[in-house]
Amino acid sequence: MKSTEQNDRRSFLRKGLGIAAVASTVTALKAFQTDSVEETGEKVKLLSPEGEIVEIDKAYLKPVPEVHIPPAQAREGIPNKRFVMVIDLARCKNLRKCHDACEAMHHCGPEKEFLKILKMQDNKLASPYWQPTMCFHCDEPPCVKVCPVDATYKRSDGIVLIDTDRCIGCRFCMVACPYTARTFDWSEPAIPLEIAHQHYSPETSVPAKKGTVSKCDFCPDMVRKGEMPHCVTACPNGVFYFGDEYEDAVSNGDETVRLSELLRDRAGYRLHEDLGTKPRVYYLPPVNRSFPFEDDEFSKQTDHDHEN
Amino acid sequence: MKTKAHTSSKNTGDQSEEIIRELMPRPFGRIGQLWVALLIVICAVGLFFYIQQVRDGLGITAMRDYSTWGIYIANFVFFVAISLVGSLISAILKLSGAQWRTPLTRISEMIAVPAILFAAIVIVVDMGRPDRFLNVIFHARIQSPITWDVIVISTYMVISLLLLYLPLIPDMALLRDRAKDLPKWQQKLYKILALGWNNHPEQVKILHKSELYLSILIIPVAFGIHTVTSWLFATTLRPGWDSTNFGPYFVSGAFMVGAAGVIAMMYIFRTFYKFEKYITDKHFSNMGKLLVLLSLLYLYFNINEYFVPAYKMKAFESDHLKSLFYGRYAPLFWAVQVFGMIIPIIVLLSPKGRKPLPMFIMSIFVIVGAWFKRFLIVIPTLSHPYIPMTRVPESWQHYFPTFKEWWITASTLAGALLIMAILSRLFPIIPVVEEIEEAGLAKGENQTT
Numbered sequence: 092m093k094s095t096e097q098n099d100r101r102s103f104l105r106k107g108l109g110i111a112a113v114a115s116t117v118t119a120l121k122a123f124q125t126d127s128v129e130e131t132g133e134k135v136k137l138l139s140p141e142g143e144i145v146e147i148d149k150a151y152l153k154p155v156p157e158v159h160i161p162p163a164q165a166r167e168g169i170p171n172k173r174f175v176m177v178i179d180l181a182r183c184k185n186l187r188k189c190h191d192a193c194e195a196m197h198h199c200g201p202e203k204e205f206l207k208i209l210k211m212q213d214n215k216l217a218s219p220y221w222q223p224t225m226c227f228h229c230d231e232p233p234c235v236k237v238c239p240v241d242a243t244y245k246r247s248d249g250i251v252l253i254d255t256d257r258c259i260g261c262r263f264c265m266v267a268c269p270y271t272a273r274t275f276d277w278s279e280p281a282i283p284l285e286i287a288h289q290h291y292s293p294e295t296s297v298p299a300k301k302g303t304v305s306k307c308d309f310c311p312d313m314v315r316k317g318e319m320p321h322c323v324t325a326c327p328n329g330v331f332y333f334g335d336e337y338e339d340a341v342s343n344g345d346e347t348v349r350l351s352e353l354l355r356d357r358a359g360y361r362l363h364e365d366l367g368t369k370p371r372v373y374y375l376p377p378v379n380r381s382f383p384f385e386d387d388e389f390s391k392q393t394d395h396d397h398e399n
Numbered sequence: 400m401k402t403k404a405h406t407s408s409k410n411t412g413d414q415s416e417e418i419i420r421e422l423m424p425r426p427f428g429r430i431g432q433l434w435v436a437l438l439i440v441i442c443a444v445g446l447f448f449y450i451q452q453v454r455d456g457l458g459i460t461a462m463r464d465y466s467t468w469g470i471y472i473a474n475f476v477f478f479v480a481i482s483l484v485g486s487l488i489s490a491i492l493k494l495s496g497a498q499w500r501t502p503l504t505r506i507s508e509m510i511a512v513p514a515i516l517f518a519a520i521v522i523v524v525d526m527g528r529p530d531r532f533l534n535v536i537f538h539a540r541i542q543s544p545i546t547w548d549v550i551v552i553s554t555y556m557v558i559s560l561l562l563l564y565l566p567l568i569p570d571m572a573l574l575r576d577r578a579k580d581l582p583k584w585q586q587k588l589y590k591i592l593a594l595g596w597n598n599h600p601e602q603v604k605i606l607h608k609s610e611l612y613l614s615i616l617i618i619p620v621a622f623g624i625h626t627v628t629s630w631l632f633a634t635t636l637r638p639g640w641d642s643t644n645f646g647p648y649f650v651s652g653a654f655m656v657g658a659a660g661v662i663a664m665m666y667i668f669r670t671f672y673k674f675e676k677y678i679t680d681k682h683f684s685n686m687g688k689l690l691v692l693l694s695l696l697y698l699y700f701n702i703n704e705y706f707v708p709a710y711k712m713k714a715f716e717s718d719h720l721k722s723l724f725y726g727r728y729a730p731l732f733w734a735v736q737v738f739g740m741i742i743p744i745i746v747l748l749s750p751k752g753r754k755p756l757p758m759f760i761m762s763i764f765v766i767v768g769a770w771f772k773r774f775l776i777v778i779p780t781l782s783h784p785y786i787p788m789t790r791v792p793e794s795w796q797h798y799f800p801t802f803k804e805w806w807i808t809a810s811t812l813a814g815a816l817l818i819m820a821i822l823s824r825l826f827p828i829i830p831v832v833e834e835i836e837e838a839g840l841a842k843g844e845n846q847t848t
Contacts, residue, residue, distance in 0.1 A: 202463075202464075203464075204464075204790075207786070207789070207790075209786065209787055209789055210787070210789060211787070224786060233635065233636060236542055236543070237542075237543050237544060237545070237634065237635075238540060238543055239535055239539065239540055239543035239545035239546050239549075240531075240534040240535060240538040240539070240540065241538050241540050242534075242538075257531070257534060257538060258527070258528065258531075259526055259527070259528050259531045259532065259534050259535065260457075260526050260527015260528040260531075261525070261526055261527070261545060262467045262468060262527065263543070263544075263545055263631070265464070265467040266467060266468060266632075266635050266637065266781065267634075267635045267636070269635075269636040269637070269784075269785050269786075270785065270786055271464070271465065271784045271785070271786045273464075274464050275457075275463075275464055275467060275527065276456070276527075277456055277457050277458035277460075277462070277463065278455055278456040278457075278458030279455070279456060301456045301527070302456055302457065302526075302527030302528045303527060303528060304527075363785060366636050368636075389789050389790045390789060
């Protein structure tokens with residue numbers, strides 16, 4: 092009984108979140124519908140929801156229309172959703188694929204990081220581990236509280252966004268955020284011309300603007316397309332689970348699980364619970380790890396700094 | 400004034416004439432001209448760098464994602480702090496009945512007005528998007544301490560301007576009637592600013608009443624501006640700022656640096672304009688006692704601010720405190736505490752230390768110390784975030800301002816000094832009419848008019 096329920100939920104989620112991975116930038120949501128389409132003869136390989144590689148004619152591919160959400164509309168959340176993320180620290184080995192995908196999709200440039208992977212060590216005897224951090228989309232966001240112009244706001248779907256068309260660049264939100272999640276465009280952002288000419292949407296944080304604050308946006312533009320945030324899909328180890336608290340389900344692309352069970356069974360926690368910010372990003376402790384910890388060239392240096 | 404002159408006796412008339420002659424605004428001497436020229440050059444270069452900053456972004460500063468506030472904000476806090484002197488001398492001393500404050504009132508307002516003006520300017524300089532400044536009004540959110548700061552600072556600016564201007568009206572009338580050999584524009588200026596003042600008892604009554612109300616009103620506003628400014632830090636969760644002590648700590652420090660500012664300007668004006676008769680050793684001695692009192696108060700809040708968290712050494716606080724006590728910021732921290740607070744207290748406690756020259760030196764110590772104290776309040780905290788800094792360049796980990804950033808900051812200080820110089824050139828530095836009244840020479844005049 093229980094397993095069927097879970098299966099139903101899983102298939103439902105797969106539809107909802109569109110885990111159908113794609114081989115090209117074009118999504119083939121309608122690929123399996125047998126409309127009367129004239130076949131071109133050109134075939135493309137796709138990964139089906141069942142995890143099989145299928146070959147279909149290119150004519151069945153339909154580009155997902157890019158929905159542009161202007162700043163005023165971006166203030167309202169996606170209805171009946173409450174997005175949440177769970178990060179499994181036992182699986183992270185600092186591959187940085189999430190980071191690179193995030194940087195690429197948001198056109199961050201070398202100095203701007205929406206997502207960081209930090210070396211953490213809770214005490215001297217405990218083993219160090221890698222911890223991805225980003226904006227936690229807190230339910231009590233200190234950044235939103237201090238913004239003098241309502242440029243950063245909390246939506247009904249739990250996401251905290253920034254309207255860089257309104258931001259005055261006072262950076263109060265940056266000092267208010269205890270997680271240092273926010274970044275600033277100190278100079279004219281170096282982005283390709285065609286990206287710079289795009290219509291701006293707070294949901295994509297693109298194009299960035301000089302003199303304004305930006306940060307991880309939980310990729311609501313991907314969610315609207317029925318896909319997962321870039322960090323989730325980029326991670327080969329399934330570290331990131333993303334989903335909807337109302338549905339009580341999260342998925343890392345490989346498996347879909349009940350949020351409440353996952354957090355209960357694996358002792359999910361949030362960073363600096365004592366600060367009262369109520370993050371929407373949970374962590375699973377780094378126990379029974381998939382990989383041994385290995386330092387990288389930067390982590391050794393920061394160790395030294397922290398002790399002094 | 401003309402109608403009054405013949406009613407007063409010859410002797411008192413001569414005396415008032417002497418006061419008027421000695422206190423009239425005078426053209427700059429050679430040093431004054433050089434000083435103004437120097438300030439203009441500093442400001443002009445600073446403006447040039449600022450235009451670059453507007454064009455290229457705040458990237459020309461050393462601020463980055465961790466040290467996201469730098470010396471601009473430290474300088475802002477300094478300006479707000481020193482502007483509190485206006486309320487100290489004009490209001491607190493007035494309401495406590497300290498008669499000796501008369502020759503110091505205008506000096507204090509001449510410091511307060513440019514200081515609060517430049518506090519506002521510096522905040523715009525720090526903004527990433529100064530072009531969107533009006534969003535602060537059109538999209539104002541009352542939850543934000545910045546909105547509170549905008550409200551109290553603009554209120555304080557208006558009250559300070561009025562407290563500078565209202566006592567100036569009788570002097571303006573005096574200048575309007577006397578200064579016939581001045582350039583046309585200057586005569587016109589005095590005429591406009593005098594607002595048709597003719598020393599009518601009704602006018603005097605209104606003026607004194609307004610001054611009294613304003614000096615009562617400015618006290619809560621003064622506490623407000625600096626308490627709210629401290630809340631820009633204290634309302635965050637950052638170690639080193641997360642302190643309930645911040646309001647009184649900032650306000651007491653502000654009164655201290657304000658008093659030091661007045662002492663420094665008293666000394667400079669007295670030396671250059673030969674005001675020994677008006678700004679006496681007694682004034683210095685009284686201001687010295689006041690400065691000691693305020694410094695001791697500040698010392699008390701410093702002990703609370705540093706000793707209590709240092710006793711507990713909570714994990715994240717300890718990184719911050721260690722960097723101040725014996726880490727990266729220790730030389731600056733101890734220099735500021737010793738030279739900017741302890742030594743002035745020791746020197747000014749002795750009557751010998753309360754002579755004009757040592758007081759001038761001590762007040763410079765206090766002012767310079769106060770500026771760097773704001774640096775120590777703003778910057779080290781941001782170098783110690785909850786989340787460890789990794790994969791960032793060395794320059795991001797330890798903020799040190801760039802040359803242009805220093806220069807722009809220096810030019811805001813120069814700008815405030817320039818406004819003070821211009822005010823002292825155009826208006827009597829010591830209230831003339833009040834001095835005449837206090838010398839007991841004006842009694843007859845008031846009765847006849």
